[in-house]
Structures are given as structure tokens and as C-alpha cells.
Amino acid sequence: MISPASRIFCAVDTTDLDAARILAGQVAGAVGGIKLGLEFFVAQGPAGVRAVIGEDGPPLFLDLKLHDIPNTVAGGVRAALPLRPAFMTIHSSGGSAMMRAAAEAASVAGPDRPKMLAVTVLTSLDAADLSAVGQDAAVADQVKRLALLAKESGMDGVICSPAEVAMLRAACGPDFILMVPGIRPVWAAANDQKRLMTPAQAVAAGADHLVIGRPITGQPDPAEAARRIAAEIEAAETGEAAR
Numbered sequence: 432m433i434s435p436a437s438r439i440f441c442a443v444d445t446t447d448l449d450a451a452r453i454l455a456g457q458v459a460g461a462v463g464g465i466k467l468g469l470e471f472f473v474a475q476g477p478a479g480v481r482a483v484i485g486e487d488g489p490p491l492f493l494d495l496k497l498h499d500i501p502n503t504v505a506g507g508v509r510a511a512l513p514l515r516p517a518f519m520t521i522h523s524s525g526g527s528a529m530m531r532a533a534a535e536a537a538s539v540a541g542p543d544r545p546k547m548l549a550v551t552v553l554t555s556l557d558a559a560d561l562s563a564v565g566q567d568a569a570v571a572d573q574v575k576r577l578a579l580l581a582k583e584s585g586m587d588g589v590i591c592s593p594a595e596v597a598m599l600r601a602a603c604g605p606d607f608i609l610m611v612p613g614i615r616p617v618w619a620a621a622n623d624q625k626r627l628m629t630p631a632q633a634v635a636a637g638a639d640h641l642v643i644g645r646p647i648t649g650q651p652d653p654a655e656a657a658r659r660i661a662a663e664i665e666a667a668e669t670g671e672a673a674r
């Protein structure tokens with residue numbers, strides 16, 4: 432079984448190479464991997480990713496949230512393969528052909544290919560935000576629809592909010608990866624996240640991995656924050672009440 436710390440991907444959201452390297456070093460061993468996303472990648476590119484992760488570094492979650500025509504997304508996935516990401520993201524709202532093209536592009540890397548995750552409805556959005564862009568379905572219905580489409584289209588899993596984890600675990604089966612941001616321990620600020628839960632609640636609902644940024648990176652001792660979160664996950668897994 433996966434260890435509590437291995438469930439945590441620490442979101443290193445910064446443009447600063449030294450800050451990213453320091454953070455990755457601080458949380459090494461206390462988390463399962465490092466997520467580098469748009470903010471870092473736009474500023475530092477593939478060389479920056481290599482500098483943070485190194486040759487034998489922690490698993491890389493390369494969160495570029497690709498969304499374009501199928502040919503372009505496939506090209507983006509292929510271009511990322513030399514970085515050997517464990518996980519990559521694309522937007523499910525790009526449609527089935529786009530997701531299939533991305534999955535096919537990733538498969539070129541063979542058994543070490545990145546697991547492809549499709550973003551459903553961002554955790555910063557609520558029903559009013561969806562309605563404003565012309566989507567009047569309930570948030571959970573829209574997430575389920577996109578997750579089932581992602582599964583049919585060859586994705587290994589999805590990014591979803593903790594609020595949808597139990598529903599998606601039932602709808603998509605035990606092997607479909609649920610990578611879950613919008614995680615806030617009771618001691619952390621919500622910031623811009625709207626559909627959120629504690630680490631213990633998300634894991635109890637069936638999340639495989641938790642994406643956690645500011646509750647770790649914004650603390651004076653990031654490794655200690657990560658260990659505290661792992662302890663909370665462990666307590667949830669063993670059925671003990673988290674302190």
C-alpha cells in the first residue's frame with residue numbers, strides 16, 4: 432500500500448529557480464513527489480525542471496494543463512517526455528480526440544510513460560463561475576461527465592476537487608487515478624480554493640494523491656508541515672481520529 436507521505440505531491444509554485452530548489456530539498460523524503468506547473472515552467476523551462484528534480488530526484492508531476500488542437504497537444508506531450516514526468520495534465524474540456532492524441536503521444540515512452548491526468552472542473556470554480564461560462568449543469572454532474580469522457584479517451588485518471596472524490600471513485604472504478612488539489616488542513620488558510628476538504632477527508636473519500644501547495648510551502652518549516660499532513664492521512668487510513 433502507498434505510504435501516507437507518498438500520497439502528497441508538493442506544488443512548488445514559484446518563478447524562482449533557487450526558491451524551487453530549496454523547497455524541493457526541504458520537503459525531500461516528506462512528500463511523494465514534486466509538482467511543477469505553469470508558473471515555474473513558463474519562467475524556467477525544461478532546464479529549470481531538470482535543475483530542481485535532478486537525475487534521481489523525486490517523482491515529477493509536470494502540470495502544464497495542455498489544451499489545444501489534438502496535434503498540438505500531442506506535440507506538447509512528446510516534447511515533455513525527455514523530462515520523464517510521472518504525471519502530466521491536460522484539460523478534459525479539450526475533448527476526446529485531444530485526450531486520445533495525448534495518450535498516444537505519451538505511450539511512445541513505453542512502460543515509463545507519464546500517467547496522463549485530465550483536469551475536470553478547476554477547484555477554484557463553483558456553480559456560479561460555471562454558469563457564467565455557459566455551463567449550467569451542477570458542478571458534480573459536469574465533473575462526472577468529464578471524468579467518464581477522460582476514462583473512455585485513454586486517460587489514466589483525473590484532477591478533481593475533494594468534494595467529487597467519492598462520487599468519481601464509484602463511477603470510474605478503483606484503478607482510475609484521482610489526483611486531488613483543493614486540500615486544506617484545518618490549520619491552513621483557504622486562499623483562492625473554493626471546493627476544498629482536509630487531507631484526512633480527501634483520503635477517506637478515496638483520493639489516491641493530494642496536490643498541496645501553500646499549506647506546505649507557505650509554512651516556516653515546510654518539511655514539518657508535510658509530516659503533519661502525512662500523520663493526518665495516516666490517522667485517517669488507520670481509522671483513528673486525527674488530533
Ligand SMILES: O=C(O)c1cc(=O)[nH]c(=O)n1[C@@H]1O[C@H](COP(=O)(O)O)[C@@H](O)[C@H]1O
Nearest residue numbers: 442494552553554590612613642643644645
Ligand atoms: O491541476 C492542478 O494541480 C490543479 C487543479 C485544480 O483544479 N486546482 C488546483 O489548485 N490545482 C493546482 O494545485 C495546486 C494547489 O495549490 P495550493 O492551493 O497552494 O494548495 C496549484 O499548483 C494549482 O495549480
